[in-house]
Amino acid sequence: MALRACGFIVFRRLASCIPPAGNIEYLLLQTSYGEHHWTPPKGHVDPGEDDLTTALRETKEEAGLGADQLRVIDGFLQELHYEVRGKPKEVLYWLAELRDPGTTVTLSDEHQDYRWARLEEACSLAGYKDLQDTLRAAQRHLEAQQDKQ
């Protein structure tokens, strides 16, 4: 059985005069252990827990952001598959906007730092190709939604 984790790509929109696609920032958290890698908030699914509940719980635990502070974006769900210490792991990411872009992020002791980053900086922090592809897919999804408005 693969390890399973779920989380949210959380983004915020800055009110500004720059083009709409340029005003999106993604939240990445840096682990306080291991390689100090950066990922969106996510974590392991507890026994009996459904995936979306895990994503919401982990986002609250790791970033201090609750369901009422987030707006889940329709039609976006990405699944990543990679190996951790020789075991397969799958990670599901939904996409959610922080309703109030000024909301404070509160870290748990699992993370030592966080960053709100535009797409290219977010990809550079993320490092892993599959996570970069996921962030780019999120950006395309949001741009396509903006084009429809």
Ligand SMILES: Nc1nc2c(ncn2[C@@H]2O[C@H](COP(=O)(O)OP(=O)(O)OP(=O)(O)OP(=O)(O)OC[C@H]3O[C@@H](n4cnc5c(=O)[nH]c(N)nc54)[C@H](O)[C@@H]3O)[C@@H](O)[C@H]2O)c(=O)[nH]1
């Ligand atoms: N002291 C200590 N403690 C640890 C360590 N390790 C865990 N803990 C404890 O576990 C708890 C975490 O529990 P949750 O929060 O529920 O789970 P997750 O959020 O799932 O967190 P993880 O960190 O377990 O899982 P990943 O982020 O998946 O990283 C695992 C490896 O996968 C690679 N990797 C990461 N992301 C990507 C990607 O997108 N793409 C690709 N291709 N590869 C990627 C990268 O190489 C990385 O090293 C904490 O409380 C810790 O106490 C550790 O090394 N030392």
